Amino acid sequence: MNPQFIMDGLIAGAIIGLGAVGVTLTYSILRFSNFAHGELLSWGAYLALAVAGALGFLSAGLTKPIAPFSFGWALPISAVIAIGLTGLLALAVDALLFSSFRRRGSAIIIMVMASFGASLALRSLLEFLFTSKPAYFTKALQIAMKLGGGLRATPDQLLMLGVALVAVVTVHLLMTRTDIGRAMRAVSENPALASIAGIDVRRVIRTVWFLGAALACVAGIMSGLLIQIRPYLGHDLLLPLFAAAILGGIGSVPGAMLAGLIIGLCEALAVQAVGAEWRAAVSFVILIAVLLVRPRGLFGKAS
Amino acid sequence: MTAPILSTHGLVAGYEPDLPIVRGIDFSVSSGELVVLLGPNGAGKSTFVKAIAGLVPIHAGTMMLNGRDITHVSPHRKVAEGLAFVPQTENVFATMTILENLQIAVAHLPKAKRGAAIEALFARFPDLAARPSRLAGALSGGQRQMLAVARALALDPPVIILDEPSAGLSPKIVSEVFDMLKAINAGGVTVLLVEQNVKAALAIASRAVILAEGRIAHEGLPEELASDPLVGKIYLGTAHGHQGAPA
Ligand SMILES: Nc1ncnc2c1ncn2[C@@H]1O[C@H](COP(=O)(O)OP(=O)(O)O)[C@@H](O)[C@H]1O
Numbered sequence: 001m002n003p004q005f006i007m008d009g010l011i012a013g014a015i016i017g018l019g020a021v022g023v024t025l026t027y028s029i030l031r032f033s034n035f036a037h038g039e040l041l042s043w044g045a046y047l048a049l050a051v052a053g054a055l056g057f058l059s060a061g062l063t064k065p066i067a068p069f070s071f072g073w074a075l076p077i078s079a080v081i082a083i084g085l086t087g088l089l090a091l092a093v094d095a096l097l098f099s100s101f102r103r104r105g106s107a108i109i110i111m112v113m114a115s116f117g118a119s120l121a122l123r124s125l126l127e128f129l130f131t132s133k134p135a136y137f138t139k140a141l142q143i144a145m146k147l148g149g150g151l152r153a154t155p156d157q158l159l160m161l162g163v164a165l166v167a168v169v170t171v172h173l174l175m176t177r178t179d180i181g182r183a184m185r186a187v188s189e190n191p192a193l194a195s196i197a198g199i200d201v202r203r204v205i206r207t208v209w210f211l212g213a214a215l216a217c218v219a220g221i222m223s224g225l226l227i228q229i230r231p232y233l234g235h236d237l238l239l240p241l242f243a244a245a246i247l248g249g250i251g252s253v254p255g256a257m258l259a260g261l262i263i264g265l266c267e268a269l270a271v272q273a274v275g276a277e278w279r280a281a282v283s284f285v286i287l288i289a290v291l292l293v294r295p296r297g298l299f300g301k302a303s
Numbered sequence: 304m305t306a307p308i309l310s311t312h313g314l315v316a317g318y319e320p321d322l323p324i325v326r327g328i329d330f331s332v333s334s335g336e337l338v339v340l341l342g343p344n345g346a347g348k349s350t351f352v353k354a355i356a357g358l359v360p361i362h363a364g365t366m367m368l369n370g371r372d373i374t375h376v377s378p379h380r381k382v383a384e385g386l387a388f389v390p391q392t393e394n395v396f397a398t399m400t401i402l403e404n405l406q407i408a409v410a411h412l413p414k415a416k417r418g419a420a421i422e423a424l425f426a427r428f429p430d431l432a433a434r435p436s437r438l439a440g441a442l443s444g445g446q447r448q449m450l451a452v453a454r455a456l457a458l459d460p461p462v463i464i465l466d467e468p469s470a471g472l473s474p475k476i477v478s479e480v481f482d483m484l485k486a487i488n489a490g491g492v493t494v495l496l497v498e499q500n501v502k503a504a505l506a507i508a509s510r511a512v513i514l515a516e517g518r519i520a521h522e523g524l525p526e527e528l529a530s531d532p533l534v535g536k537i538y539l540g541t542a543h544g545h546q547g548a549p550a
């Protein structure tokens with residue numbers, strides 16, 4: 001068996017993990033499955049593409065690759081801007097859509113349906129703005145380096161794995177060591193108690209949208225850089241994202257990341273062992289198995 | 304009597320828009336009082352205090368804290384303005400540690416003052432100080448209640464409202480809780496206490512209010528109520544001054 005599936009799996013898994021951290025945070029605090037979360041990955045990638053394009057237009061030097069990577073300074077700069085813009089997009093969707101349902105105390109199923117609608121609208125808008133033709137951050141080719149043990153990876157791939165690791169550790173520290181992190185966990189456990197403990201619940205909800213969208217943007221850019229950018233980029237990851245959030249245990253940041261890596265590795269293994277057409281089935285099988293055997297996931301709290 | 308520190312005027316509140324549970328309550332507490340709120344099960348005591356804290360929608364009427372209208376102030380702002388509330392159940396963050404529960408409580412203070420505030424709470428509740436990294440969900444009923452009260456006292460509030468803090472505790476712990484409430488009140492904090500434990504509550508109260516069907520049915524000094532057999536029988540489920548079965 002070719003050990004390269006490990007590298008493929010880690011990369012797919014890091015993308016899934018970052019998206020799943022967003023899903024697990026929004027689910028645990030907003031208390032509904034946001035099926036529009038995948039669209040935040042796609043929007044993140046396209047927003048970065050658009051900003052990078054604009055930067056390249058202003059100064060061609062910004063597109064000159066920074067050795068050993070395949071992209072120029074335009075990409076990291078646009079990534080930072082796109083993270084902010086994706087966060088604002090999520091806040092706008094919440095303000096226009098979900099917050100009015102929350103105020104009315106609407107049932108969860110209504111929120112879920114609304115998120116389906118938002119997902120469709122956001123995806124169609126992307127196809128309208130950017131067409132459904134795949135796009136790329138860079139056309140430069142990269143030579144994979146030998147890592148030993150039969151593993152190979154491009155500098156881009158290694159960098160992205162590092163970025164994912166830093167992002168998850170940062171979010172984990174934020175959740176466990178800071179006021180806003182404790183406030184998020186408090187709201188996730190008991191919003192009414194949180195409010196009388198002095199926590200501004202609406203501010204926490206805004207923070208969660210922004211944070212989830214920021215991670216989605218990073219995942220989208222990763223996927224765009226290492227694979228390609230398509231309007232369906234995020235939508236096609238929806239099942240793995242939810243499978244990872246549930247496998248990791250709703251509300252657990254390290255759990256979501258670890259579960260994302262597990263799912264990515266299982267997918268890559270399945271592709272090599274039985275064929276690429278089985279990739280999509282992996283998340284489904286894992287999701288059902290977790291729901292049947294251990295519904296609270298690896299790190300979830302017993303309820 | 305001093306000016307009221309907390310008052311409601313024609314307060315109507317309930318969970319559904321067309322179903323008032325609190326049906327027009329004019330009520331006030333003066334600074335330094337320990338008022339006990341009694342009444343049969345389902346009278347609306349919890350709904351009333353939750354409405355004051357901002358957890359139940361207000362349909363009509365107003366409420367004032369320290370001369371300021373707080374009717375439509377959000378719950379977390381009320382906390383910052385000095386109104387502390389300890390709900391009857393789920394009053395600590397069970398998935399978080401003792402220390403984290405208190406860190407949340409002092410988050411309104413400037414960073415430099417938080418450590419001292421937590422130390423002061425630990426000095427006051429030594430049981431909690433023993434192992435601050437314990438999960439609140441793993442504490443005994445009495446310790447949980449202590450943590451809930453410590454959380455509420457973190458910002459030195461002028462007013463604290465407690466909803467049946469003695470419910471479900473063993474008799475020994477119940478008397479500790481009442482001693483603690485008495486001490487808190489003696490320290491200058493105005494206390495509004497909802498209780499089923501009529502006798503013990505009347506023993507420490509400076510005034511008693513009886514709620515029935517969402518309205519004030521009776522108000523008076525504790526000793527009057529304790530000795531009024533009619534009041535006991537009708538509103539408190541007690542007779543001859545004996546305590547009724549706690550719900
Ligand atoms: N969360 C809730 N939603 C709807 N109705 C409630 C809720 N909590 C209590 N009630 C209703 O409000 C009424 C008063 O309850 P409550 O305020 O808990 O009374 P008490 O604390 O005096 O026993 C009861 O009829 C109860 O069924």
Ligand SMILES: [Mg+2]
Binds near residue numbers: 348349350391467
């Ligand atoms: Mg009650």
